[in-house]
Amino acid sequence: SYFIAKEWKYDFTIREPLLEANFPDKEAIFKAFAQFVHTLHTHHITHKDLSPGNVLIRHEGLQLCVVDINRMGFAPLNMQQKLDNFSKLWAKDEDLETIVSHYATLSRLDPTKACASALNASRRLKAKINLKKRLRGVKVVD
Secondary structure (H helix, E strand, O other): OOOOOOOOOOOOEOHHHOOOOOOHHHOOOOHHHHHHHHHHOOEEEEOOOOOHHHHHEEHHEEEEEEEHHHEEEEEOOOOHHHHHHHHHHHHOOHHHHHHHHHHHHHHHOOOOHHHHHHHHHHHHHHHHHHHHHHHHOOOOOO
């Protein structure tokens, strides 16, 4: 088998704006990310590990790229599956709301319902992972 890779120089991952409250252009970055994911979903592409370290960003032009693509999915998704795709970001509620609200607008969904659904999925995943950590005796940070 072969592995072919192309270097893609980036300035930061989505982790930084998710963690830093005063990150420059934070809202614009979140909107660009929502647009990026919407484009993937429109083309029936799902990154099944859309975690903060797997989303690379170039500040100039707000260009985005995903890595760790070995778990991509290529099939149409229903809207719930699309919204669930945001859960691995481990984002604060207000940041996830910003991202999903813009995604909902692009998808012609009710932003309030879309945010509620995405937040529910995010909270379920956090609870599941935190429970596993507690069972292993690892300190949990929400």
